[in-house]
Amino acid sequence: MGKLYLIPNLLGETPIERVIPDDVIHIIKNIKVFATENVKNTRRYLKKIDKAINIDELVFLDLNEHSDIKDIETYLPYLANQDMGIISEAGCPGIADPGAELVALAHKHDYQVIPLVGPSSILLALIASGANGQNFSFNGYLPIAKPERIKTLKAYEKQSAAENRTQLFIETPYRNVQLFEDMIATLSPTTRLTIACDITTENEYIKTMLIKDWKHVKPDINKRPTIFVLYARSF
Structure with a gap:
């Protein structure tokens, strides 16, 4: 067998x-x-x-x-x-x-x-984020339609704050920039956001900041495999 x-x-x-x-x-x-x-x-x-x-x-x-x-x-x-x-x-x-x-x-x-043991972008992003690793959810893809996507983001943020829960999700790479812009416009200024991109490669980029600080940064994430980590607790 x-x-x-x-x-x-x-x-x-x-x-x-x-x-x-x-x-x-x-x-x-x-x-x-x-x-x-x-x-x-x-x-x-x-x-x-x-x-x-x-x-x-x-x-x-x-x-x-x-x-x-x-x-x-x-x-x-x-x-x-x-x-x-x-x-x-x-x-x-x-x-x-x-x-x-x-x-x-x-x-x-x-x-x-x-x-078998090997790389998992979800777990690697989580442990590198500084967010809560004892209570977290991987939520897959967000809705494509903007109203539903924004509604879902707000729901994730609310749950994160209420349950001390880290929320992880992904997006089709060519929609990364639009998702990032929606998060900046929608989420609380004191919510943490981690962007983990091209994990384990030479171009790896992992950064955690508050939403209010991300407003001044434009990460190069267009068409690059990215994990987004949301945690509604400030530093």
Whole structure:
């Protein structure tokens, strides 16, 4: 009986040895079946892991937002006699990606699920923010429509202040600037905002300031992978 490994991917153009442990690399090199959010991205990643990996010998199964549960169920037979890996487009699978469906099925059918150590932009942003790491929520994407987005931001801020809760969320990179502008115009001047961008890469940018201080700064976050951390308590 095979095992289902949750394989971390890079967060950007980062040297493999900086963020992926040797033990994880050894496991990856011995897996022949991968359920992946982005096949092209995964092929490129595996070649970075080891140029000697023969991509043509591997099986790649689509596991993205368009994957139907019935399709995902057809992947289970692979686990009957070999290991399988889940790889998301960036970071750790199962968080802000569709990998959870296959993981749940594996548990249901008594296959062992093994999470592997690697970079998570959400956790790295949280621990670098200075915000409360004992009570926090990852809220995914905000609504696209501006009225709903502003309403949601205010709700997150209110909850953060009432419950001492850190709020984390993400945005499609080309909407980062608009979201930043909405936060500056909407949130309380004394609310903390952390912007964590291109984490683990040479261009990494992580900064925490009060909203009133962010009004005088224009961070370069357009089209760059970014985690936003909101904490409604002043320094």
